[in-house]
Amino acid sequence: MGRLLRELALRVLGERGRLVWSRLEIIGDIAVIKKPIHGDLTVEEFRLLAEELLKVVPSVRSVWLSVTPVTGPHKTRGYIHLAGEPRSWTIYREHGCSFKVDITRVFITPRLGYEHIRVAKLVGEGEVVVNMFAGVGTFSIIIAKHSKPSRVHSIDVNPDAYNLMVENIRLNRVEGIVIPYLGDAARVVEEKLVGVADRILMPLPDLALEYTPQALLALKGPRGFIHFYLHLKADKGGEFYRRAVEMVRSRVESEGWSLLNAKTRVVRKVGPGLVQVVVDAEVERSRGMA
Ligand SMILES: C[S@@+](CC[C@H](N)C(=O)[O-])C[C@H]1O[C@@H](n2cnc3c(N)ncnc32)[C@H](O)[C@@H]1O
CATH class of the missing domain: 3.40.50.150 (Vaccinia Virus protein VP39)
Structure with missing residues (x-):
């Protein structure tokens, strides 16, 4: 998935796509792109990438940008919604179990x-x-x-x-x-x-x-x-x-x-x-x- 994100970034953003981290997390039907610590990519550029991701991966219904590391006593991240359904909850599946989560x-x-x-x-x-x-x-x-x-x-x-x-x-x-x-x-x-x-x-x-x-x-x-x-x-x-x-x-x-x-x-x-x-x-x- 990381490689796919990099390919899409180069296709949509040209050379600036190289600034996108190839880390992509899929949690249920939500995709999370990580904002790099360095680099000046704008939210609009990430939105273009997110729209492309939605087209290419039909199982993804909502794309979010993670803008902070895990912080605070509850160990949550800061997010910006990029594209797709503006929904932060999903059902995440692991080892045959289902977990309702709200990523925010x-x-x-x-x-x-x-x-x-x-x-x-x-x-x-x-x-x-x-x-x-x-x-x-x-x-x-x-x-x-x-x-x-x-x-x-x-x-x-x-x-x-x-x-x-x-x-x-x-x-x-x-x-x-x-x-x-x-x-x-x-x-x-x-x-x-x-x-x-x-x-x-x-x-x-x-x-x-x-x-x-x-x-x-x-x-x-x-x-x-x-x-x-x-x-x-x-x-x-x-x-x-x-x-x-x-x-x-x-x-x-x-x-x-x-x-x-x-x-x-x-x-x-x-x-x-x-x-x-x-x-x-x-x-x-x-x-x-x-
Ligand atoms: C790293 S997460 C747990 C990850 C989880 N075990 C998993 O595998 O997905 C740490 C959790 O500890 C909780 N937490 C933080 N301080 C706590 C405390 N003093 N007592 C109980 N839970 C706490 C946070 O709300 C957070 O849900």
Whole structure:
């Protein structure tokens, strides 16, 4: 799709088409073009490109320009509508599940698709999972559909994400398995989810390390799994993998737990020289800790 966008840009804008990034995200029937950080392409030029895209890809009904990086506590982007239906909601499909999303109000990216199914396949039968930053329910619902958890408690602080998660739970018929909560993850765990979980997901690099005490509090046994998502500067030698593990180790040790095992992988590139890394951590409460 990226190559198609570049070809269309050259056709419609001539040499100036080279300024268009070849990144195109398709979310349901919405296409999102990313505005490059540098370059002086005008919204009108992007509109010409969007009109062409609508003609060439009939499954796309609405085209938007993303004009900011992901920002703010709800991790949303700024958008300008370019062409087609002026509609920002759609049904996004991933791994046989359907998600109603509004791209202007909630975080959503197809670039987490592999990570969603990878984690789902790690979940054992009967496990209780706490997803501290659940968004519209992508990880949680895919886990419920592809594995056999007994519960996936799913928290989000953004009321729009929460409301869409509630709809998505119904849409995918996982009521009673995926349990939605609206609120700050630390508060929800402290008030409702102490000592319930086998596995915790923390897919929010801004808060993963800060909310480690609550992730540990949610675990039921002396042992459990936590998936930490972090942003790190990449280096060619792969030193950042070691750094990621050390960050997690020192954080869990400062809470009186030990890191038994840790596996790391790069989830995606998130900026120039910046990567999102996941640390799959198995942790154990240190002896002598209540
Ligand atoms: C990166 S997105 C989650 C992505 C989602 N898990 C997915 O795979 O599509 C992070 C989410 O954390 C939520 N969030 C931010 N701060 C939070 C907090 N303190 N407690 C709970 N959720 C929070 C945001 O509203 C956002 O939906």
